[in-house]
Amino acid sequence: xxxGILKIIENALAxxxxxxxxxxxxxxxxxxxxxxxAIAKESFIIAGLDVFEATFKFLDRKIKIKKFFKDGxxxxxxxxxxxxxxxxxxxxxxxxxxxxxxxxxxxxxxxxARYLDAVxxxxxxxxxxxxxxxxxxxxxxxxxxxxxGQNHRFGLYDAVLIKDNHxxxxxGIRAAVEAQKRNLSRDMKIEVETKNMKEVREALACGAxxxxxxxxxxxxxxxxxxxxxxxxxxxxxGNVSLQNVASIAATxxxxxxxxxxxxxxxxxxxxxxIKNC
Numbered sequence: 001x002x003x004g005i006l007k008i009i010e011n012a013l014a015x016x017x018x019x020x021x022x023x024x025x026x027x028x029x030x031x032x033x034x035x036x037x038a039i040a041k042e043s044f045i046i047a048g049l050d051v052f053e054a055t056f057k058f059l060d061r062k063i064k065i066k067k068f069f070k071d072g073x074x075x076x077x078x079x080x081x082x083x084x085x086x087x088x089x090x091x092x093x094x095x096x097x098x099x100x101x102x103x104x105x106x107x108x109x110x111x112x113a114r115y116l117d118a119v120x121x122x123x124x125x126x127x128x129x130x131x132x133x134x135x136x137x138x139x140x141x142x143x144x145x146x147x148x149g150q151n152h153r154f155g156l157y158d159a160v161l162i163k164d165n166h167x168x169x170x171x172g173i174r175a176a177v178e179a180q181k182r183n184l185s186r187d188m189k190i191e192v193e194t195k196n197m198k199e200v201r202e203a204l205a206c207g208a209x210x211x212x213x214x215x216x217x218x219x220x221x222x223x224x225x226x227x228x229x230x231x232x233x234x235x236x237x238g239n240v241s242l243q244n245v246a247s248i249a250a251t252x253x254x255x256x257x258x259x260x261x262x263x264x265x266x267x268x269x270x271x272x273x274i275k276n277c
Contacts, residue, residue, distance in 0.1 A: 001054045005139065013059060028088050035084065036272050038084070038272050039080055041271055045147060046073045047147065060086060063084060099271075104267050105139055105143040108262055112128075112143070112261055116149065127257040167192075190210070193237075195215065203232075212234075221248065222252070225251050241260070
């Protein structure tokens, strides 16, 4: 498990447990052992089982996890996903954090897969965005990939995206692109955000590698695809939903970036039940 994920788990456990779990300490005698089962309460795609396991083991290395599915598997209501066994005190203290992280990741992977299904017969690639929960970006983007989507830039440091505010501050698309070209320290593609056909033409003339079509109508996107004609990659973004993603993909754009995948995802419904104690 990479250090960044372990740090997320450490911080989340510290936030939840604080000075100690006063309820568990009063009720569960020290050393009492038991088993608990993670149960799906609806249908969804599994994502983050290793994170679920690592949360318990971070608190207590002696806890054992038996997994009945793998990441990427589809489960249905009533399926037992995993068995957790060991100290009941440790299980109860780690339960909420383990479920919070796991449920969120499953929700993201499930929604991503639904978008993929909607554009199945097109060339469009489904991308996430930087609209992630602060501190959880590693997990959010991992879940998108498990759902067969692809990650856009991870942060401000690993890809160039000249947005509307950059353009305004620079004094126009050309000025922003030229400044970027002068300051590129390595071979990176330049992406430019545009909101109308005039800006698409300008970005194309400046040599943008990727042109982002921001909140454009489907007819406008079709015009942009015809105008660009393969001379740059095109990314659709803004107000994308499961209801309109198929029509957006049908315009011929290369990428569709969707903030909904991570910024307001509905967590999958999973419960952890102690049995036979």
